[in-house]
Amino acid sequence: MNKKRWFALGIAAVLFAVSIGFQFMSSLFATDVEALFEMPQQQQYQQEVIEEGTGNTIAVVELDGVIQDINTSSLLNTGGYNHDRFLKKLENVAEDHTVNGIILRVNTPGGGVVESDEIHDKIVEIKEEYNKPVYISMGNTAASGGYYISAPADKIVAHPATLTGSIGVIMQSYNVAELADNLGIDMNTIKSGEFKDIMSSTREMTDEERDILQSMIDDMYDDFVQVIVDGREMSESKVRELGDGRVYTGSQAAENGLVDALGSLEDTAAMMREDFEWPNAQLVEYKTGLDWNSLFGGAVKSMVGGEEANVMAIQELLEQSDGPRAMYLYSK
Known part of the structure; x- marks a missing residue:
């Protein structure tokens, strides 16, 4: 075989390899990455020792990022909080017979109403059905x-500089009617009922529409208030007085009764050891096993930066549907 023929075969081989590579990458971007790299249940979670001990075990579970239930299976969208994965982690740590107590390390500005309620209900379930104490350690x-x-939670511990509170519900949308009019853009809407396009961004909201939406927000706010009344054993009038939407520092929250104590994660663990007479309890972090999605998401988050990642997550949360949604969310 002469050199020209060998050269042609070499080019063909390279083109074939490139074609296979493009097909693989195309499939990967369209694939549910979590399903592709899914691990057996027993390998999905692992305990990383923070403080050695004997006897009892206290597990730390981190909730970091905007609480949102969005499509996180795409390779282009793997960073940040994953709602389904977090709920499964809570379920797993609840069922783990080696874990005696749980510290939920919370670092979030909030997020979706439904998602927040699902986590709340899971914590109540852990306390009542699994009889495991749950303490909260608040981050930034x-x-x-x-x-x-x-x-x-059985006890809430905040750092003095933690931003907490912001008790309330928010729903927002843009109104670009004047801009559209200036640009000569007309919006044609065919609807089956008077309120089908409620909160449309291309026209002014009517008083009746505002009343409808306000009643929805009020109902959700009532639920928020009742959650605090039940969880903190605080009077409804006191909760409503504190729940005007403002944020509090950890120190202010301790003064007004929204948190029980001030301290770090280590302080929270020390409190649980003392409260339940587990002086030598081991402290572990309950982590999701090493998987492709976590690795890629962590790399994205480290490149973007924590605060910027939260901003991107909030923007993504707001853009998840064509219409606005009610949220338990604090955004600056």
């Missing part, structure tokens, strides 16, 4: 939905 931010999920 544990506001709105972050406080909603903290309310049923």
Whole structure:
């Protein structure tokens, strides 16, 4: 075989390899990455020792990022909080017979109403059905939905500089009617009922529409208030007085009764050891096993940066549907 023929075969082989590579990458981007790299249940979670000990075990579970239930299976969207994965982790740590107590490390500005409620209910279930104490250790931010999920815990501990509170519900949309008019853009809407396009961004909201939406927000706010009344054993009038939407520092929250104590994660663990007479309890972090999605998501988050990642997550949360949604969310 002469050189020209060998050269042609070499080019063909390279083109074939490139074609296979493109097909693989195309399939990967369209694939549910979590399903592709899914591990057996027993390998999905692992305990990383923070403080050695004997006898009892206290597990730390981190909730970091905006609480949102969005499509996180795409390779282009693997960073940040994953709602389904977090709920499964809570379920797993509840069922783990080696774990005696749980510290939920909360660092979130809140998020979706439904998602926050699902976490709240899971914490109540862990306490009642598994008889395991749940303490909250607040990080930089544990506001709105972050406080909603903290309310049923046995004890809430915040750093003096933690931003918490922001008790309330928010729903927002843009109104670009004037801009569209200036640009000569007309919006044609065919609807089956008077309120089908409620909160449309291309026209002014009517008083009746505003009343409808306000009644929805009021109902959700009532639920938020009741969660705190039940979880903190605080009077409804006191909760409504504190729950005007403002944020509090950890120190202010300790003064007004929204948190029980001030301290770090280590302080929270020490409190649980003392409260339950587990002086030598081991402290572990309950982590999701090493998987492709976590690795890629962590790399994205480290490149973008924590605060920027939260901003991106909030923007993504707001853009998840064509219409606005109610949220337990604190955003600056």
